[in-house]
Amino acid sequence: MIGRIWGMARNDLAVWLRSPAAIAASLLPALGMGVLVAVLTNSVGQQPVALVVRGHGRFAQRMARIIQGDRDAYLLEKMTSADAERALGDQRVAAIIVIPENFDEALGSGDAAVDVYLNNVNIDLADDIRRSVTRSVAEFDAPQLGLLGELHGPARGVLLPNPYRVAIAEHDLRDTNVSFLQYQVIPIVVLIVISIGLLGTALLTARDFERGTAKMLVISPGGRLPLVIGRLVGGTLITFALITPLVALGFLTRYIPYCAEESEAPRWLTLVLSGPCGWRLPVPSWTHGLALIGLLTAVTLTTVGLGTLLGVALRDARLVTMTALNGAAYMFFLGGGFTTVPFLPDWIQIVSRLVPTRYAIDGLRQALFYPDLIGFGRDILVLSACAVSSVMLASLKLTRAWRRR
């Protein structure tokens, strides 16, 4: 029994690893979505802006250094006035920030100004630039309320008396150390798992009907159950074989951060989680590491079961490919792939309750970003239920389909 299960799983893995077109079909849409998210994140978060420093005084140079140090808001390039005007005219920059020639002199008389020339119709993008320039000016005047204050909190940053009558007392309930891009990598990881699990198992199942190997399988002695289990194990192995290096790469490049504070986990767990390159990473927390593995396993089993059902229902490689990729895309969007679900319209929020991806994305964010795992119990419970029902239904349908062929 074990030999037949392992034989089936190993064969599925071998067939899949020798199917470069299928691997590309399952990975490219998800990776393309990742590139899209990265580009959108960059283009929304950072604007190309020209900085023209005409003043040569000490304060003008300090103002320039503060503006140049704010890398969150701008893709800043220092230019001459002529180049900056040309770039603005060509729409290569969204704004020009000018520190005037008489900046130091004007500062003494309280008339100093930083000129901002905006060439942008989008109110959100324009406001981002406005807020960032204001923040730089605030940092010039009162460093405790500027960028340093934002990064390190007011308590540590207060070196000068507060020039305002009201201070900001910020209380962070958790570290705000996850960038928007890191936040958005998680749905991409889920999308890759869905695409591989769904398409991989669906294609293997459909091809068995197309090329007649389904008949060969059922003609062999020993019953169908080991073969069905083998197919599900094979689909799981395929998904893990492709997702493990990607997640490891994500850890290594820090695009996927994880909770590592006060960890007592041994080094081998890091290696299990992130492969041979894990020695370069901080040791993850036990609970969060297991939560991550459990969640990825539950999502994989859910999609492997769904893929098997798709393969049994359609029995055609082309139909299966189109349906699986479209299905994965819908599951991605409805599960909050592009943004957090509570930010979406009510009807999508209601629909997303029925989509396992939502729980996968929420759960993964909990497992990777949040130290307290709040809400993770619900996510893993829903996903486990989805995995069990999907695998059971797939086993039943595949057994019946092979009987009838």
Place this chain on the structure above:
Amino acid sequence: MGPHAQAAGAPISDSPTSEAATVVEVAGVDCSFGRVRALDGLSLRVLQGTVVGIVGPNGAGKTTLIDVICGLIRPDRGTVRVLGQDVAVNASAVRAQIGVLPQETALYDEVTALQNLRFAAALYGIPRPNARITEVLELVGLNSRRKDVVRGFSGGMKRRLAIARALLHDPQLLILDEPTVGVDVEARHQIWAHVRSLRAVGRTFVLTTNYLDEAEALCDRVAILRAGKLIAEDTPAALEARTGRCLELECWHEGAARIYERLRRHSGVLRAEIVDFGLRLYLAVDVSPEDIVHEARAVCSIEGFRTRSPDLAEVFRALTAASAPS
């Protein structure tokens, strides 16, 4: 006695291996899919060490019969015993002793020949299969290509690899479903050679084919199916004798039509057909061709004539035409 009555359940007395054990025994099997009756009261015996060919037009029930023998389809009525075991009761044990070459070849094109056979070994529970894999690959002449991906194989090589897979667990009965469909002439003859060599060492074969020359070349006995019924089952020679001797008359088309009208009700003429060179007649064994030629000459001028034994294609046409629903 008509051919159907003669075939169904009749003892196989003229086989050269009549003392051999029965490997397959199909008795009174009915099998329907909805309104379509795929097998209709079919009975057949296959003796050890013989090659039995199942021939018939598309939809005759050949593949259904194979599926029934393998235990993949449970018949509505009747019994199937393979190597003494009832397939309905012990399908798994029966399958362990059958090697099947499906019509579609059913190989994993993406992986190597070796990986295909290793997978088959896992399915059949063969422990430490490497030696056996080498043995069967040598047998079909593919050992030097064992590490090549199957996608690059020709149709004939794929068939040979599928035969190697069917032989891997050393089965007593081999079932080949249209083994040479879609392969070139050379590959076809290679496959025939493999079947003959395996038969020589005592293997039993059941093969379906649409090629009557294949059945004639390979089979000890041929079973002819039409619309799920077994209409004849005998040695190729006996089936040819049953169709009668073939007499071909060369004459003008008008003359052929007149001779046809004159002779078609002749008791010694089993069948007649007008062909491009004149007329083809199938004569009962007790009729003299000279008498028929003499009668034909009384109707019109005959430019020439010849007699010969019918081939299996003619037997097939004669039998299936005779049993065709009116």
